[in-house]
Amino acid sequence: MEQVKNDEHVACQHASLSIINPYELLRKYRCEECQAVLTCSCDEDLALYVLPHQAMRSIDAQTRLPVQVTEPLLAGVCHECRGEEPPAFPTKPHRGAASLVHRYYWREIYKETSHRFIQWVSKQGLPLTGSDGQGVVMELSRQHRTEYEAIERAVVRDMRGQHDKKPKYDFSRQSDSDVLAACEVATEDYPACYVTPTIGHVQVIPIDSGDLESAVGVEEFVSQRLRQAGRKVMLCESRPFQALYATLMWLWVQDPRDSRNRSAGFGRRDGAGQGDLIWTMLPEDFGSPVHATRRADALEEHLGSLPCTMEEMLWVFDYWTPYAEELRQYLWAYSPTDVERGRRLIQILGPEQVKRVLRFLADDYWGRYLGWPDLVSWSETGLGAADVEFIEVKSSSDKLSEDQRYWILKNSEILKLPFKVAKVHRVQRIIRP
Numbered sequence: 547m548e549q550v551k552n553d554e555h556v557a558c559q560h561a562s563l564s565i566i567n568p569y570e571l572l573r574k575y576r577c578e579e580c581q582a583v584l585t586c587s588c589d590e591d592l593a594l595y596v597l598p599h600q601a602m603r604s605i606d607a608q609t610r611l612p613v614q615v616t617e618p619l620l621a622g623v624c625h626e627c628r629g630e631e632p633p634a635f636p637t638k639p640h641r642g643a644a645s646l647v648h649r650y651y652w653r654e655i656y657k658e659t660s661h662r663f664i665q666w667v668s669k670q671g672l673p674l675t676g677s678d679g680q681g682v683v684m685e686l687s688r689q690h691r692t693e694y695e696a697i698e699r700a701v702v703r704d705m706r707g708q709h710d711k712k713p714k715y716d717f718s719r720q721s722d723s724d725v726l727a728a729c730e731v732a733t734e735d736y737p738a739c740y741v742t743p744t745i746g747h748v749q750v751i752p753i754d755s756g757d758l759e760s761a762v763g764v765e766e767f768v769s770q771r772l773r774q775a776g777r778k779v780m781l782c783e784s785r786p787f788q789a790l791y792a793t794l795m796w797l798w799v800q801d802p803r804d805s806r807n808r809s810a811g812f813g814r815r816d817g818a819g820q821g822d823l824i825w826t827m828l829p830e831d832f833g834s835p836v837h838a839t840r841r842a843d844a845l846e847e848h849l850g851s852l853p854c855t856m857e858e859m860l861w862v863f864d865y866w867t868p869y870a871e872e873l874r875q876y877l878w879a880y881s882p883t884d885v886e887r888g889r890r891l892i893q894i895l896g897p898e899q900v901k902r903v904l905r906f907l908a909d910d911y912w913g914r915y916l917g918w919p920d921l922v923s924w925s926e927t928g929l930g931a932a933d934v935e936f937i938e939v940k941s942s943s944d945k946l947s948e949d950q951r952y953w954i955l956k957n958s959e960i961l962k963l964p965f966k967v968a969k970v971h972r973v974q975r976i977i978r979p
């Protein structure tokens with residue numbers, strides 16, 4: 547019988563490429579068909595003169611494993627060279643790069659600045675490579691900082707101009723109310739009297755009270771109203787969930803049977819024992835979605851082994867608290883208050899909901915550990931907590947952060963915890979004497 551073989555002489559056209567790590571300056575692409583790892587010829591300047599140590603090597607964003615480039619500087623690899631629209635990978639706003647142009651065009655700015663700086667270096671008659679043949683433009687940019695920064699400012703100006711004429715990325719952002727409406731989040735209004743001028747955080751007092759002594763922040767204001775209505779309230783945000791996760795999941799995360807667990811050192815988060823490193827076992831891909839899929843069976847097994855009754859889950863939490871100390875430090879949930887509130891969440895949510903929260907976090911920890919609501923509120927009944935609600939408190943001018951938007955979206959898609967927004971409105975103003 548004759549078998550039809552793939553013609554191995556025909557080279558792969560590398561038609562379907564994916565970006566290995568979108569946040570690397572020198573981008574690598576993997577061909578889905580032949581698994582080749584490519585860089586684009588338009589990045590030649592970066593590869594040869596600026597980032598030679600990154601030219602042949604990438605770190606996979608998901609698996610955190612090193613990846614070797616097999617076909618460097620091929621023509622027509624990147625989206626731009628293929629005439630396609632590149633996907634946007636905006637960075638988070640940070641000091642010195644808060645504008646949308648900086649956040650969306652960070653790679654383009656770097657690439658174009660490097661390109662123009664190389665031209666300037668050549669014009670000065672300076673060598674682009676050292677005696678070992680390695681590119682030295684990075685060092686030169688530090689030595690000629692003023693020049694480099696002037697070029698960069700010009701590039702940013704040009705990018706801004708180009709964006710105004712023909713935007714490459716879409717900056718338009720849904721409004722907060724669109725996000726809330728899309729996720730069917732109810733908003734509750736809390737009229738209040740604002741104390742002005744605002745010093746630091748917004749402070750409010752009840753309407754017509756005139757009592758400046760009672761001025762509190764908006765979270766506390768809403769908490770007081772809820773307590774007056776006979777409800778229980780706990781300050782929440784993300785830390786209690788981080789403590790809950792570390793304490794109930796350390797056995798899965800730090801499982802010695804996981805071949806990708808290795809010893810990792812990090813600085814103490816709580817500042818005690820200055821300079822001391824904490825050494826613990828952590829999987830190399832901790833917190834990425836790959837971590838959860840790679841260890842899906844063990845995750846299933848672990849969640850299945852957690853108790854189904856409140857009493858037993860609380861017992862396990864207490865029993866594991868000392869063992870989870872290192873992981874809690876690593877996840878910044880080290881304070882006794884974090885642990886206490888994490889424990890409280892078990893009583894408020896009950897074991898089934900807690901397990902759903904743990905799975906939600908395990909599936910993409912770094913993507914989901916932030917943005918949790920300010921407050922959790924419930925009614926205390928003879929049978930425990932009932933009518934639980936998570937509440938994000940906003941004052942009139944407050945906007946949702948990116949993390950909060952993402953949490954609201956994921957909660958409505960996956961987690962489905964009861965959630966609403968408490969909006970503290972300014973209907974009166976009182977001037978601080």
Ligand SMILES: [Zn+2]
Nearest residue numbers: 558560577580
């Ligand atoms: Zn290919």
Ligand SMILES: [Zn+2]
Nearest residue numbers: 586588624627
């Ligand atoms: Zn290209």
